[in-house]
Structures are given as structure tokens and as C-alpha cells.
Amino acid sequence: LQAVSLCHTVQISYDQADCLVGGDPFSHANGFSSSSMEYYASSPDEKALVEAAKRIGVAFTGRNGETMEIKTFGKCEKYKLLHVLEFDPNRRRMSVILQTPSGGKLLFTKGAESAILPFSSSGEIEKTRLHVDEFALKGMRTLVVACRHFSPEEYIDVDKRLTAARTALQQREERLQEAFSHIERDLQLLGATAVEDKLQDKVQETIEALRLAGIKVWVLTGDKHETAVSVSLSCGHFHRTMNILELLQQRSDNECAEQLRRLARRIKEDHVIQHGLVVDGASLSLALREHEKLFMEVCKNCSAVLCCRMAPLQKAKVVRLLKTSPEKPITLAVGDGANDVSMIQEAHVGIGIMGKEGRQAVRNSDYAIARFKFLAKLLLVHGHFYYIRIATLVQYFFYKNVCFITPQFLYQFFCLFSQQTLYDSVYLTLYNICFTSLPILVYSLFEQLVHPHVLQSKPGLYRDISRNSLLSFRTFLYWTLLGFCHAFVFFFGSYILMGEDTTLMGNGQMFGNWTFGTLVFTVMVVTVTLKLALETHFWTWMNHFVTWGSIAFYFIFSLFYGGIIWPFLHTQDMYFVFVQLLSSGSAWFAIIIMVITCLFPDVVKKVIYRHMLPTSTQKSQSLPAPQTQALSCMESLCCYQHGQSGCSRLAGLLEQMSGRCTASVNNCHASSRNN
Incomplete structure (x- = not known):
């Protein structure tokens, strides 16, 4: 109990009302209520052990x-802290050297049983090992505690070694490790501790949802083998019917290779059964040294992989191994402690969980969540939404700019490469700024192919967007070729309409160069805007406003720009051009025909694919929304449950402005959906 109360880095906080200003820093131990004292630690295990010792009767009261x-x-007993041998993942233990009230020098150490028992020379070693195994089978996190008494001569030597190592200018880390190894030996085993690490809510449901979504889950932990397996079974990572394969305690490369071949043969023989693989840190190092391909082949054929006794750098190494494998998968790392930071930084996407392990993982992650169960919503709902939005956003920008540039390129063949522009300079400037920017912006913020509750209840829908299916070379090529085809229709449709010696005016007047360019530009603005309208499934009043408003704004702007003589313009080539174009019935007919020609094949393609080869997502679009509180488009910007996050107030304000929420009712009305 003394070892547990003294070998730690716990800090204490006291209530201000119970503290005496300027008094003895240990005065709280002589009459103040213990309820005013609260422990704080970077590790929840340390805090739990110190609190447990306090309840038994050995209380740490201050430093x-x-x-x-x-x-x-x-x-009351006072100990002088002489040295602290900090914890590191290689030693897997931490120690303190103290001077007892009687003047003796004493070392207390605690750590994993694999780091303490081999260096223990006395105490109940076998009995403690049995206790540790028993605790581990129950899913508890175990620590072993030991001590060592120093004679005056031994302590002088220890002090010299530590001082020399810590003041070394070269190879300081190596010298410190050598000094620590010299000190932490010939230990007297005191006993073992076990801390219950309860699972968070809905961990099993979340892991099962990820598995149904086609996401392969690997668990990388520093816990003991028995503890890790017990936790994996309780959280649903391993099933009771799963065949558990083990790669443990391998001592040589040949032995590791033979075990890997044995496991590969066993998997081929039992190909119908689901397999789970358990690997420890030492065996993993051997497997990755010369048998990386064989190890990855075994892992690919396993439904779940559990790596135990892992150092932080080993976790990052496993993530790097998966990233560089031939399949090039997208990796996501989830962690809540400082030992997960290297893994989180190595993965493509890092997610930190705000827990009792501190904030190091959150500070080094791409996204932060409060509970593990929110991971399902983050991936299956928000991940689905934003992948579709960004995929369409990127490809639509290429499409509309191909439509914009190609007619100018074609026009040069008809103007003898005289550098005459097809569009007016104002149209060139405002095409991407005003005429076509808002519809895709609103789409990329609010689009929802499927109701959020359907996405959460059907994790398999995530498979439709797996392997970058909507942003692949094939889909990108489709959007690009579609842009070229539409551009050819814009240009040559207008060219055929205005052919040589053709008048479209009642007075026999001919259309000029600027009228031709304005006709091409008008058809282009209308077509690219309606093309995005065909891609939109989740219609709000904002989508209607920016879609039809963009087209109306173009016509109104062109009428004002070409219908008034502006004194601040040096030249006004577009004066009365747009009015003249709209006064021709043939021009109106041509605009309608070209727009239909461009978009009709898209409509036919969508109808055929939806009825002949529908995806799971398209089938789910026809399902009725659950009769529960809907996740609105504003709440889809947040990652917290029920929209209760930092942007919830902004979301509520925008919802009220959009008319989809009333001031007195919090339930949002479902928007219309275009199936």
C-alpha cells in the first residue's frame, strides 16, 4: 500500500474554503476532512490505485x-523524494527512489508483469503470476509492484550513475536506459493490482456497425494478452464462434515464419469459419522484419485482428504497414491517450476521444469526439454526406469550366485565331463568381442522398461509397467528357442556328459576333445550373432560391448591363445585344432545344440505372423517414449527439431563418426530397 501511495505522479487539489493561507502545506492531513481532497493524474489507473489505497487507510496527502x-x-509519515525514474514504453515501468523517515533508501517500482517479474528475486512470484493471469482473464488492467532496499554504499553508486546519465551531453537516452536497468533489478515482489476498465456505452453496437459497413477493425493495445482477448470478446470485436488464431511469444525468425505458415494453412482448410488473429508486440517485430508479406496475407484472411503488448511506435508501424500495402486502403486511427498519438498522426484520418487519459490524443487528431459510440454517426452519416458533397463539388467544378472554356477554343478555328474572345469580359469575370457559384455551394453544404436515420440503421449503405467509388477515374472521366459534349452542343447548336446568310430578326437584320457569344453563354449558364438541379436530391428553400435565382439573376443582370449606356465604361460592345437576342423567337426556341438536348440523355440514364441497376443507396431513398426527430441539414454540420455542440445555437438560428423551425418548437420539419 505504501508503494501504491508513493510511486506515482498524482497531484492533489483542495477546496479553497478548507485551506489555510500561509499555513503548513500538510496541515490538511491534521484535521481537515478528506472530502476536500481530490486527486488528479494523467493516467486513470494511477488515480484509481491511489484512491483505493486511501480508502483502505494509506492516504497520499500531499507533496x-x-x-x-x-x-x-x-x-503521518514524510518521505523525501530523491529520484524519479520516468515511465517509458520500452521499459514498461516507472520507479521512485525515496528516503524513509528512518533515513533508509528505498526503491518502489510498478509496471507490467513482463517488466517486473523477470527482475524479481524474492517474494511470491508464482502466486503473483497466477493472480495476474486471473485478473487478466476477467478483462482487468494489471500492474505488478516491487521494491528494493539500498545500502548506503549502493545508493551512492546509484546516485552517481543517475547524475552522470542525466548530465551527459551525448547519448543521454542510452545512458539513462543503462542506469535504469542497473537500478531496477534484484527486486522484492510486493504484489499485483487490478483495475476494472469498463467499456463505454454502445461499443459493441458501434463495432458491429463498422463491420457491416465494410470497415475492417484492428485493435492495437498495450494490455496483457488475456486482458486484450477478454475485452475484445466483450466488445464484439471477437465473436464466441470465431476461430481465434495466435501468434504469441515467438523467439526467432524461423519459429515466427513457421507459425505464420501454419496459420495460413489452417485458414485455407477452414475457409468457411471466421478467423480472428491475436499478435503480441515481440512476435509482431519478428513478423515485420522478414516475413511482412506472409503476415499481411494471414491478416487479410482474418475478420478481426488484435495486437497486444504494443509500444506506441509499434502501433504507428502497423498503421504504416497497412497504408503501404498493395491495396492502399484508407486508414483511420482512434485513440484516447498519449500512447495513441503516434498512431493517430500516422493514419490518413486521426480521431481523438476526449476521456480520462488526457487531451494529447485530441490535440493531435483531425477530429475529436466525446464518446466512442459517436464514431458510427461520424462515419456512417457525416462521412457519407460529406464524401458525396465533396465528390460532386470537385467534379462539377471541372465540368462547368470545361463547358466554359471549350466553346472559346472552338471559336478560334472560326475567327482565324485572331484572339477574338467569344464572351464579353464581364461575362468572363462573373461566370464563376456570380452566375454558377451559389448552387454548388449550397449543394456542398446541405445535400443528403438518404435520410440520416436510415444511414445509421443501415450501415451497409456505406459500402456504396467505399474505395472512392464516386471520385474515381471513371466518374471523373464521365464528368469531363460530359462537359465536352455539352460544350459542343452549345457552340455548334448556336452556329447551325445562325448559319451563313441566316436572319432571325423580323426586319432582316443579322446577328453579330457578340450576339452569337451571348447565345452560347446563355445556354451554358442555364444548362450547367439545371444539371446540378438534376443531381440534387435534398431540396430546401435555399436550394430553390439559389438555383432559380442564379438563372433569373443572369437574365436580369444582362438586361441591365446591355440595356443602359454606362458612362464609366470606355466601350460597351454589349449594348442592346441581349435585348435583341431575346426579341427573337428563334433564339428562345434554340435555347430550349439545346438545353433539352444536353440534359435529356442524363435524365434517361438516371431512369434506366435507377430501375435496372439500382444501388443500395438508391433503394433506400424510397424508404419513409423514421417518425423521430430528424437530423436537419444544419445539424449535419455538427458531430455531437442530437446536434448539441458548439454550433447548435448557430444551427437553431439558421433553421429559424430558413423557416424550417419555429421559435417555440424544437423539432425540425422534414424537407421535400427528390427521389
């Missing part, structure tokens, strides 16, 4: 500089 005080069954 002032180099002095640590404990209260043992009401008796």
Missing part, C-alpha cells in the same frame, strides 16, 4: 517540493 506525505492509518 511539497521533494517531500511526499502519506497518512498510514492516522499516522
Whole structure:
């Protein structure tokens, strides 16, 4: 109990009302209520152990500089802290050297049983090992505690070694590790501790949802093998009917290779059964040294992989191995502690969970969530939404600019490459700024192919967007070729309409160069805007406003721009051009015909694919929305449950402005959907 109360990095906080200003820093131990004292630690295990020792009767009551005080069954004892041997993932233990009240020098150490038991020379070693295995089978996190008494001569040597190592200018880390190894030996085993690490809510449901979505889950942990397997079974990562394969305690490359071949043969023989693989850190190092391909082949044929006794750098190495595999999968790492930081930074996407392990994982992650169960919503709902939005956004920008540039390129063949522009300079400037920008912006913010609750209840819909299916070379080529085809229709349709010696005016007047360019531009603006309207499934009043408003704005702007003589313009080539174009019935007929010619094949393609080869997502679009509170388009910008996040107030304000929420009712009305 003394070892647990003294070998830690716990800090104490006291209620201000119970503290005496300018008094003895340990005065709280002599009469103040223990309820005013609260422990804080970077590790929840340390905090739990110190609190447990306090309940039994050995309470850590404070630290002032180099002095640590404990209260043992009401008796105060002060220890002088001489040295702290910090924890590191290679040693897997931490130690403190103290001077006891009687003047003796004492080492307390705690760590994993694999880091303590081999260096213990006395104590109940076998009995402790049995206790550790028993605790691990119950899914508890275990630590082993030991001590060592130093004679005055031994402590002088220890102090010299530590001082020399810490003041070394070269190879400091190596010298410190050598000094630590010299000190932490010949230990007297004191016992073992076990801390119950309860699973968060809905962990099993979340892992099952990820599996149904086609996401392969690997668990990388530093826990003992028995603990890791017990937790994997309880959280649903391993099933009771799953055949568990083990790659443990391999001592040589040949032994590791033979075990891997044995596992590969076993998988081929039992190809119908689901397999789970358990690997420890030492065996993993051997497997990755010379047998990487064989190891990856075994892992690919397993439904679930569990890596235990992993150091932080080993976790990052496993993520890097998956990233560089021939399939080039997209990796996502989830962690809540400082030992997960390297893994989170190595993965394509890093997610930190805000928990009791501190904020290091959150600070180094791409996204932060409060609970593990929110991962399902983050991926299956928000991930689905934003992937579709961004995929369409990128390809639509290429499409509309191909439509914009190609007619100018074709026009040069008819103007003898005289550098005469097809469009007016104002149209060139405003095409991407005003005429076609708002519809795709609103689409990329609010589009929802499927109701959010349907996405959460049917994780398999995530498979429709897996492997970058909507942003592949094939879909990108389709959008690009579609842009070229539409551009050819714009240009040559207008050219055929205005052919040589053809008048479209009642007075026999001919259309000029600027009228031809304006006709091409008008058809282009209308077509690219309606093309995005065909791609939109989730219609709000904002979508209607920017879609039809963009077309109306173009016509109104062109009428004002070409219908008034502006004194600040040096030349006004477009004066009365647009009015003249709209006064021709043939021009109106040509605009309608060309727009229909461009969009009708798209409509036919969508109808055929929806009825002949529908995807799971398209089938789910016809399902009725659940009769529950809907996740609105504004809430889809947030990652917290029920929209309760930092942007919830902004979302509520925007919902009220959009007319989809009333001031007195919090339930949002479902918007119309175009199936």
C-alpha cells in the first residue's frame, strides 16, 4: 500500500474554503476532512490505485517540493523524494527512489508483469503470476509492484550513475536506459493490482456497425494478452464462434515464419469459419522484419485482428504497414491517450476521444469526439454526406469550366485565331463568381442522398461509397467528357442556328459576333445550373432560391448591363445585344432545344440505372423517414449527439431563418426530397 501511495505522479487539489493561507502545506492531513481532497493524474489507473489505497487507510496527502506525505492509518509519515525514474514504453515501468523517515533508501517500482517479474528475486512470484493471469482473464488492467532496499554504499553508486546519465551531453537516452536497468533489478515482489476498465456505452453496437459497413477493425493495445482477448470478446470485436488464431511469444525468425505458415494453412482448410488473429508486440517485430508479406496475407484472411503488448511506435508501424500495402486502403486511427498519438498522426484520418487519459490524443487528431459510440454517426452519416458533397463539388467544378472554356477554343478555328474572345469580359469575370457559384455551394453544404436515420440503421449503405467509388477515374472521366459534349452542343447548336446568310430578326437584320457569344453563354449558364438541379436530391428553400435565382439573376443582370449606356465604361460592345437576342423567337426556341438536348440523355440514364441497376443507396431513398426527430441539414454540420455542440445555437438560428423551425418548437420539419 505504501508503494501504491508513493510511486506515482498524482497531484492533489483542495477546496479553497478548507485551506489555510500561509499555513503548513500538510496541515490538511491534521484535521481537515478528506472530502476536500481530490486527486488528479494523467493516467486513470494511477488515480484509481491511489484512491483505493486511501480508502483502505494509506492516504497520499500531499507533496511539497521533494517531500511526499502519506497518512498510514492516522499516522503521518514524510518521505523525501530523491529520484524519479520516468515511465517509458520500452521499459514498461516507472520507479521512485525515496528516503524513509528512518533515513533508509528505498526503491518502489510498478509496471507490467513482463517488466517486473523477470527482475524479481524474492517474494511470491508464482502466486503473483497466477493472480495476474486471473485478473487478466476477467478483462482487468494489471500492474505488478516491487521494491528494493539500498545500502548506503549502493545508493551512492546509484546516485552517481543517475547524475552522470542525466548530465551527459551525448547519448543521454542510452545512458539513462543503462542506469535504469542497473537500478531496477534484484527486486522484492510486493504484489499485483487490478483495475476494472469498463467499456463505454454502445461499443459493441458501434463495432458491429463498422463491420457491416465494410470497415475492417484492428485493435492495437498495450494490455496483457488475456486482458486484450477478454475485452475484445466483450466488445464484439471477437465473436464466441470465431476461430481465434495466435501468434504469441515467438523467439526467432524461423519459429515466427513457421507459425505464420501454419496459420495460413489452417485458414485455407477452414475457409468457411471466421478467423480472428491475436499478435503480441515481440512476435509482431519478428513478423515485420522478414516475413511482412506472409503476415499481411494471414491478416487479410482474418475478420478481426488484435495486437497486444504494443509500444506506441509499434502501433504507428502497423498503421504504416497497412497504408503501404498493395491495396492502399484508407486508414483511420482512434485513440484516447498519449500512447495513441503516434498512431493517430500516422493514419490518413486521426480521431481523438476526449476521456480520462488526457487531451494529447485530441490535440493531435483531425477530429475529436466525446464518446466512442459517436464514431458510427461520424462515419456512417457525416462521412457519407460529406464524401458525396465533396465528390460532386470537385467534379462539377471541372465540368462547368470545361463547358466554359471549350466553346472559346472552338471559336478560334472560326475567327482565324485572331484572339477574338467569344464572351464579353464581364461575362468572363462573373461566370464563376456570380452566375454558377451559389448552387454548388449550397449543394456542398446541405445535400443528403438518404435520410440520416436510415444511414445509421443501415450501415451497409456505406459500402456504396467505399474505395472512392464516386471520385474515381471513371466518374471523373464521365464528368469531363460530359462537359465536352455539352460544350459542343452549345457552340455548334448556336452556329447551325445562325448559319451563313441566316436572319432571325423580323426586319432582316443579322446577328453579330457578340450576339452569337451571348447565345452560347446563355445556354451554358442555364444548362450547367439545371444539371446540378438534376443531381440534387435534398431540396430546401435555399436550394430553390439559389438555383432559380442564379438563372433569373443572369437574365436580369444582362438586361441591365446591355440595356443602359454606362458612362464609366470606355466601350460597351454589349449594348442592346441581349435585348435583341431575346426579341427573337428563334433564339428562345434554340435555347430550349439545346438545353433539352444536353440534359435529356442524363435524365434517361438516371431512369434506366435507377430501375435496372439500382444501388443500395438508391433503394433506400424510397424508404419513409423514421417518425423521430430528424437530423436537419444544419445539424449535419455538427458531430455531437442530437446536434448539441458548439454550433447548435448557430444551427437553431439558421433553421429559424430558413423557416424550417419555429421559435417555440424544437423539432425540425422534414424537407421535400427528390427521389
